[in-house]
Amino acid sequence: MKALAARRHHRAAPVVLLLMALLAVGGVYAAFAPSPAQAATASTADIETGKKLFQANCATCHGPSAEGTDIAPSLVGVGAAAVDFQVSTGRMPMAMDGPQAPAKPPQMNEEQTAALAAYVASLGAGPAIPTDDQVDPTQGDAAEGMALFRTNCAMCHNAVGAGGALSSGKAAPSLMNTSDRNIFQAMETGPGPMPVFNDAVITAEGKRDIIAFLTEQDKGSAGGNPLGGLGPVAEGLWAWVLGLAVMIGGAVWIGAKSS
Amino acid sequence: MSTTASNPKDLKKYTDPKTPAGKAADYLDQRTSIGVAVKEFARKVFPDHWSFMLGEIALFSFVVLLITGVFLALFFQPSMALVRWEGDLPQLHGQLMSAAFASTLDLSFEVRGGLLMRQIHHWSALIFMASIVVHMLRVFFTGAFRKPRELNWLVGMTLMILGLAAGFSGYSLPDDVLSGNGLRITDGVVKSIPIIGSYMSYFIFGGEFPGEHIVARLFTVHILLVPGLILALIGLHLFLMVLHKHTQYPGGGRTDKNVVGFPAFPVYVAKMGGNFFFIFGVLALMGATLSINSVWNYGPYDPSPVSAGAQPDWYMLFLEGSLRLMPGQAEIVTWGDFTLSLNVLIPAVVIPGLLFTFLLAYPFLEAKVTGDRREHHVLDRPRNVPVRTGLGVAFLTAFVILALAGSNDLIATHFHLSINAITWVFRVLLFVGPWFTFQVTKRICLGLQRKDRELVLHGHESGRIVRFASGEYVEVHTPLSDQERWLRVNYEATRPLELAPAADARGVKRKGYASEKRWHQLSRFFYEDRVEPVTPTELAAAHTTHDALAAADERGGELATASSHSADLER
Structure with missing residues (x-):
C-alpha cells in the first residue's frame, strides 16, 4: 500500500484512474446490458405497440391492416426479417417515391423496430429475424462463400460487394457497410428488385459462408488501396489523373530545367 | 608536323587515355570504331520542349514492362490444367482452378515481391497506352505527321495497335473471372464475323470456348510475338525520328531547313536519364500503394458468372462502350437460317475499324486536300489549322463518349442516374457530340487567329x-x-x-x-474558312x-x- 500511496501524486495518476473507471463502467454495462431483442417471443403488448406504429407510419401505403394497396405490397406473411431489414436500414418508411427505397438513417429505434416486426409477424408466418449464431462469420467458410457469392450475388453487387447498377435507376447497393444480420435478412426476404434466396437456393450455412466471405473483404486488399473495389474503370481513371498527370508534370519540370 | 613525325612517342603521351573509363572507351573504339557513331549522336541537335518527352514516357514505361514482365514470366505457368490451390488466402483455399490462376495467386502471395512486380507491370501497361495516346495527340495537333513523317505516323499507329494487343493478351492470362469475361466477348465478336466467324473462333480457342489452349497461346503472343514486334518497331520509330531530325515548334530563327536546340550529349542524355528514373519511381510507387487487378477477388474462371462492374482496362473501354450502346434489334436472321449478328459486328468491328482508318488515313488525306508536297519540320500551332484541330477534337469526343458509355453502370450508381437514360443520352451524343465539338473548336481556332x-x-x-x-x-x-x-x-x-x-x-x-471536283469540295471543307x-x-x-x-x-x-x-x- 505504501508504494501505491507514494505514487498518488504521480502525474499519470488521473489518466490511470480514468482508464480504470471507464473499464469498470464498461464491464458493469457489459454484464448487465440487455441482450439485443430476439423477436422469438413477442408479447401481445409488443404487437399492440407495433400495430399503433404501423397505423401511424406505414398504413398510408401498405393499407390499414397491411393488406397492401395499389402502390405498396401486402405485408401479410413477409415475416419479421423483412420488417427488421427494411426499417433498421432506414429504407422504410420511405421519404419519397423513387425507383427503389434507398438506405438512410433509420427513423425507428430498436424497440420500435422490434414492435413493428412483431406486429407484421403476427399477421402471417414468415422468415424470423436470424440468431447471432446464424450470421456469425467466424463459423462460416469464406472459400465456399466466395463460390456462392460469385454465382449468385456478384452479377448485381460486384465481385467484392461494391454494388452495381440495375435497370431504370434501380441499383444493387454496396455491401461494404451492411451488417451481417441485414445481409442474411436480404437474402431471405429479397427486398426491392432482389430475388429471394430461401434455404432451397442457398442453405442457412451457405448464407453464413457468404457473410464470412464478405467479412474477409473488410480486411482490406493485399495490394494497397483497393480504389473502391470497382475494377478497371477506377484503375484507368487513377492511371490518367494520378500516374500520367504526375509524369507529364515531371516532363514539364525536366523540360523547364535550364539546358 | 615535322616535330610530331620525328617523335611519335611524345605525341602518344598527350593522346593516350589516362582514366580507366577513357582506356576502356579507347579499347572499344580501336576494335569497333564506335567513336564515330558516338560522336555523331552526341552532337546531334534536338529542339527543346517538354511535349517532346511524352513519347519518352511510353518508351520508358515499356522498359519497365519488359523488366517486370521477365520477372513475372519466371513464375507464371501458362496452363489451363485443373489444380486444387492450397494457399493461405481463406476465400480461395482448397478451390479448384487452372494452373494459370493458381500460379498467379502464388506469384502474388508466395513469391517475395511478386505482387509488387505484378502491380507495377499492370500500372505500367495502363500508363504505356495512356502516354501513347497523349504522344499521338501532340503529333496530330501540331501536324508532326506531315511529309516526310507520314510513314513514321503509320509505324506509331501500328505500335499503338500492338500495345492494345499486348494489353489484351496480358489481361487474359491470369484466367480469372474478369479476364475470362473479356475473352468471352472476344469469342462473341469473332463469331459475329459472317461465314468465317465460327471457324475462326474454333481455330483461336482450339475448339469450343473456353477450351484448354487459349492461355498458353496468349502467353506466347504476350511474351514473344507482340513485345518482339513492339521492340523492332520502336527501333524503326526512333531510327526514322533521327533520320528525319526532330520537328521544332515555330519561333524566331526556326525554319524547315534547320534545327534549333541543344546537343544530345550532355543535355538530353541527362534529361532522358532523369525522366526515366522519375517514371520508374512513379510506377513503383503506384505498384506499391494502389491495388490493381486483384484477381483473387474475381476468382477462378468459369463461363457462368459475370460480376457487376465487369469492364476491360481503360484502353479497351471504347469497344465495351460501343457494344453497350448498340441496340440489340440489329441481329438479322436471313434466308436459310443464317444469323447476321450486326448487333455485335457493327459496334465491335465496324466502329473501331472506322476510328482506326481515320487515324491511319489522315496524313494522306490532309496532304491530298492541301496539295502540298514540301517537307515540314516546323510544327503548326493548332489554331493555325482550324479544321484539323476540330477533327482531332471531334475524334477525341467520340472516343471519350464511347469510353464513358463503357462505364455507364458506374456512372449510374455514382451519380444516381438511370442507366437506361444514360445509354440513350450517349447514343445521341455519339453522333451529335463530335459534330458539336468540331464546330466549337474550329470557331475557337479562328477566333484565336483573329486575336493574333x-x-x-x-x-x-x-x-x-x-x-x-x-x-x-x-x-x-x-x-x-x-x-x-x-x-x-x-x-x-x-x-x-x-x-x-x-x-x-x-x-x-x-x-x-x-473525282477532282470531289477532292475540291473536301479541300474547301478544310480551307474555306x-x-x-x-x-x-x-x-x-x-x-x-x-x-x-x-x-x-x-x-x-x-x-x-x-x-x-x-x-x-x-x-
Whole structure:
C-alpha cells in the first residue's frame, strides 16, 4: 500500500484512474446490458405497440391492416426479417417515391423496430429475424462463400460487394457497410428488385459462408488501396489523373530545367 | 608536323587515355570504331520542349514492362490444367482452378515481391497506352505527321495497335473471372464475323470456348510475338525520328531547313536519364500503394458468372462502350437460317475499324486536300489549322463518349442516374457530340487567329490613355517583340485547291473532272474558312498610324488616367 500511496501524486495518476473507471463502467454495462431483442417471443403488448406504429407510419401505403394497396405490397406473411431489414436500414418508411427505397438513417429505434416486426409477424408466418449464431462469420467458410457469392450475388453487387447498377435507376447497393444480420435478412426476404434466396437456393450455412466471405473483404486488399473495389474503370481513371498527370508534370519540370 | 613525325612517342603521351573509363572507351573504339557513331549522336541537335518527352514516357514505361514482365514470366505457368490451390488466402483455399490462376495467386502471395512486380507491370501497361495516346495527340495537333513523317505516323499507329494487343493478351492470362469475361466477348465478336466467324473462333480457342489452349497461346503472343514486334518497331520509330531530325515548334530563327536546340550529349542524355528514373519511381510507387487487378477477388474462371462492374482496362473501354450502346434489334436472321449478328459486328468491328482508318488515313488525306508536297519540320500551332484541330477534337469526343458509355453502370450508381437514360443520352451524343465539338473548336481556332492578327497589328494593350489637344482619347499599345510577332505571322493559311474547268479549251469534257471536283469540295471543307497571317505591308500600314500616335505622345499629348500602371503615368 505504501508504494501505491507514494505514487498518488504521480502525474499519470488521473489518466490511470480514468482508464480504470471507464473499464469498470464498461464491464458493469457489459454484464448487465440487455441482450439485443430476439423477436422469438413477442408479447401481445409488443404487437399492440407495433400495430399503433404501423397505423401511424406505414398504413398510408401498405393499407390499414397491411393488406397492401395499389402502390405498396401486402405485408401479410413477409415475416419479421423483412420488417427488421427494411426499417433498421432506414429504407422504410420511405421519404419519397423513387425507383427503389434507398438506405438512410433509420427513423425507428430498436424497440420500435422490434414492435413493428412483431406486429407484421403476427399477421402471417414468415422468415424470423436470424440468431447471432446464424450470421456469425467466424463459423462460416469464406472459400465456399466466395463460390456462392460469385454465382449468385456478384452479377448485381460486384465481385467484392461494391454494388452495381440495375435497370431504370434501380441499383444493387454496396455491401461494404451492411451488417451481417441485414445481409442474411436480404437474402431471405429479397427486398426491392432482389430475388429471394430461401434455404432451397442457398442453405442457412451457405448464407453464413457468404457473410464470412464478405467479412474477409473488410480486411482490406493485399495490394494497397483497393480504389473502391470497382475494377478497371477506377484503375484507368487513377492511371490518367494520378500516374500520367504526375509524369507529364515531371516532363514539364525536366523540360523547364535550364539546358 | 615535322616535330610530331620525328617523335611519335611524345605525341602518344598527350593522346593516350589516362582514366580507366577513357582506356576502356579507347579499347572499344580501336576494335569497333564506335567513336564515330558516338560522336555523331552526341552532337546531334534536338529542339527543346517538354511535349517532346511524352513519347519518352511510353518508351520508358515499356522498359519497365519488359523488366517486370521477365520477372513475372519466371513464375507464371501458362496452363489451363485443373489444380486444387492450397494457399493461405481463406476465400480461395482448397478451390479448384487452372494452373494459370493458381500460379498467379502464388506469384502474388508466395513469391517475395511478386505482387509488387505484378502491380507495377499492370500500372505500367495502363500508363504505356495512356502516354501513347497523349504522344499521338501532340503529333496530330501540331501536324508532326506531315511529309516526310507520314510513314513514321503509320509505324506509331501500328505500335499503338500492338500495345492494345499486348494489353489484351496480358489481361487474359491470369484466367480469372474478369479476364475470362473479356475473352468471352472476344469469342462473341469473332463469331459475329459472317461465314468465317465460327471457324475462326474454333481455330483461336482450339475448339469450343473456353477450351484448354487459349492461355498458353496468349502467353506466347504476350511474351514473344507482340513485345518482339513492339521492340523492332520502336527501333524503326526512333531510327526514322533521327533520320528525319526532330520537328521544332515555330519561333524566331526556326525554319524547315534547320534545327534549333541543344546537343544530345550532355543535355538530353541527362534529361532522358532523369525522366526515366522519375517514371520508374512513379510506377513503383503506384505498384506499391494502389491495388490493381486483384484477381483473387474475381476468382477462378468459369463461363457462368459475370460480376457487376465487369469492364476491360481503360484502353479497351471504347469497344465495351460501343457494344453497350448498340441496340440489340440489329441481329438479322436471313434466308436459310443464317444469323447476321450486326448487333455485335457493327459496334465491335465496324466502329473501331472506322476510328482506326481515320487515324491511319489522315496524313494522306490532309496532304491530298492541301496539295502540298514540301517537307515540314516546323510544327503548326493548332489554331493555325482550324479544321484539323476540330477533327482531332471531334475524334477525341467520340472516343471519350464511347469510353464513358463503357462505364455507364458506374456512372449510374455514382451519380444516381438511370442507366437506361444514360445509354440513350450517349447514343445521341455519339453522333451529335463530335459534330458539336468540331464546330466549337474550329470557331475557337479562328477566333484565336483573329486575336493574333489584332495583336500583331495593334500590339499589347498598355492601359495608357492619351488625350490629344483636340480632346480625343486614344489608348497607346506597346508593339510586340520580334519573337512574339514571328510566332504569330509565320504560318501559311492554306487555300482550297483550284478546280480546273470541266471542259478544256476546245470544249471537250476533261477526264477525271468528277473525282477532282470531289477532292475540291473536301479541300474547301478544310480551307474555306481561314484567317490570313498579317503581311509586311499590312504591318507597315498599321505602324504608320501607331507611330504617329506614339509621336503625339512624345510631343506631350496630355496624359489622362484610367490606368492601373501608375508607374507609367508618373514617368
